[in-house]
Amino acid sequence: MRRSLFPRLGLLLGLLFLWLPVLLLAGYAFSDARIPFQWGGFSWRWFVALAGNERLLAAAWLSLRVAASAATLAVVLGGCIGWVLARQGPFRGRPLFGALAGAPLVLPDVVTGLSLLLFFVLLEGATGWPAERGATTILLAHATIGGAYAAVLVQARLATLERELEEAARDLGAGPATTFATITLPLLAPSLVAGWLLAFTLSLDDVVVASFVSGPAGTTLPMVVFSMLRLGLTPEINALAVVILLLALTSAGGALLLLRGVLGRR
């Protein structure tokens, strides 16, 4: 029973299902043919075309900036939320706080996007800000969503963290700030890094919320790719997928090494 073939076959088929379309897409990015997914000999031409596509490049640059700043904000916000949930103890309104902290995880994208847009519109009507929706509004939306995910990671880490280490530091005369900086923060580092990467990825991947809260000034990479895909697939998207795939592999690999380094130092 233990050596039954069924789970292994299931895993193999599942992985094949997950990876085959992506690998085919990546492979055909190097095809000279004008039609995606047809082989016309090896060629770099779609990568060259990609590098010359200014609309895509501008959108990619905006997306990277928004994703990096949103992820950084998300880690600070998520760190605070996780801290409150794990360490604050009971306070008035805690159930409501927990529900609000978890809401971005379970709200459908269309609801999150619509609610934030309507909020920004009413805010503009009342205060004049934000006069133009774009990078800033997308950043705020993505930091809110990413923060909710980072909070889960931080809270889980804080819950399993041994309080003895912090108490020992306090007993040896370290102040709360020193204890936090030299004990708690290094122990939290893996979940903060993981939270940053998760928020970064979620931001780079989001079409729906960004489409709602953005204006004519802010077009992110996923918004451009989505409008291209609506008209059908082009070989340039194949090439773009290869670039994203390589970025994802290096960032996942880097995260693993980093986490191993952080954990290995202990």
Place this chain on the structure above:
Amino acid sequence: MRRLPLLVPVLWLGLLVAVPLLVVLVLSVSWPAEGVPPFNLPGVAGLNGDSFALVLGDPYYRAAFLKALVVAGATAGLCLLLAFPMALGLVRAAAAWRAPLLLLVLLPFWTGFLPRLGAWIGLLRDEGWINHLLQAWGFIETPLPLLYSWPALFLGMVHAYLPFAVLPLYASLSRLDPVLEEAAADLGAGGFTVFRTITLPLAAPGAAAAFLLVFIPAAGEYVIPELLGPPSAQVVGRVLWQEFFQNRDWPTAAALAVLLLLALLIPIHLFQRLEARS
């Protein structure tokens, strides 16, 4: 100083989560108007119940909710069927293989949602890979209409959400003590009986979490039905998008959002209870 970590998230969550949700509620009973923005708040004119009356009364909107729930349920069910043997395979893999295999399951989540949908478009469309192969081998003369169909929609949905289903199942199966299965086998139970009487009941909470983790986001999905589905796949996410972006009927879009949230309250509550227990 000690209040700062409480003050920052309270302000942030209040402003960017609680207030926007209240705003949606207010908008759903507002009056549509010509102009920018295209609505008048319920002030002197009172509340406007037309949007809810429209969405609840018109068969088109009612069908959108039904389709979304059926699509989400079927997607979650299919994901569960595929994820169970995958999670079982992961748990029973040699220890050295487990982490890399788990990474292989999760990495597609990291490689971009849109490129993966692009891959399915390239495989399924009329001049796509599958039709090209079938024609080259002489099975068909004219291309099959694979893209923009219900099967294409489900392929895309299951492909996108499968990793979400594997994770909770893997977590609950890896906590399962193999001694229990061995004991059942020693007492003469066959492979299937062990699975049915030991493995399956003990993995049930994980399976429920996996189902809900797929069902909840799938119910509001917009992008996949839009890119892969047939025109008849007017699920609620797509209808809401059209009301907002094409018809510029913001109160109706807000009423749809409120009702979608109400429909998801029970699954969300169930999911949070499962999470709290584990």
